[in-house]
Amino acid sequence: xxxRLDVLTSTFVLATALAGNALAQGIPAADVKIQAIQASVxxxxxxxxxxxxxxxxxxxxxxxxxxxxxxxxxxxxxxxxCAVGPAYPAxxxxxCRLGTMTVGQVKSVTVRTTAxxxxxxxxxxxWNNLPDPNPANNFGQSTAP
Numbered sequence: 001x002x003x004r005l006d007v008l009t010s011t012f013v014l015a016t017a018l019a020g021n022a023l024a025q026g027i028p029a030a031d032v033k034i035q036a037i038q039a040s041v042x043x044x045x046x047x048x049x050x051x052x053x054x055x056x057x058x059x060x061x062x063x064x065x066x067x068x069x070x071x072x073x074x075x076x077x078x079x080x081x082c083a084v085g086p087a088y089p090a091x092x093x094x095x096c097r098l099g100t101m102t103v104g105q106v107k108s109v110t111v112r113t114t115a116x117x118x119x120x121x122x123x124x125x126x127w128n129n130l131p132d133p134n135p136a137n138n139f140g141q142s143t144a145p
Contacts, residue, residue: 030060030130034140035106039122041115041144046073048122049110050140054101060128063098065109068123073113080109101128120144 035053039046048067054060067082069075075090081097084090096109111122123141132138 028058028130029056029133030054030058030101030128031056031132031134031137032060032063032101032126032128033134033137034065034124034126037122037124037140037142039120039142039144041120042112044115045076046070046113046115046120046122046144047110048113048124048142049108050124050126051106051108052098052101052126053106054103055137056133057103058130059103060101060130062129063101063107063126064095064128065098065124065126066093066095067109067111068093068125069111069113070116070119070121072119073116076112076114078109078111082109082111098126 033053033055036051038049048069050065050067052065071092075084075094078094078096082094084094086092094111098107101107121141121143125139127138
């Protein structure tokens with residue numbers, strides 16, 4: 001888990017630096033954010049639903065969201081095209097492509113896995129190809145009851 005958080009932290013720091021420089025130069029920027037994240041258990045499956053919102057005045061390009069789920073579970077399905085990993089059967093994460101998002105647009109993705117026995121937490125991190133003026137809202141986490 002530490003390695004995954006280190007990658008997210010590094011991405012956050014880089015995005016913050018790039019966004020500040022881009023805004024100072026008047027370059028287009030898109031504030032993609034995790035608007036909502038909900039973890040739940042549905043029978044024998046763990047479900048993580050993430051809503052992403054483009055909250056700036058420019059269209060977000062090549063939006064992607066990584067959803068992290070407990071390593072003890074196995075990926076079952078997703079509502080969007082997602083790459084999963086790191087092993088077979090797929091465990092740990094799903095990276096989903098949301099494509100272009102217009103200003104104010106919200107897109108959702110739901111990932112289903114086998115049910116965990118202990119940890120019922122999922123996390124998500126979103127980014128796009130433009131500088132993000134507020135990367136602090138790019139991460140979200142939820143724990144199922």
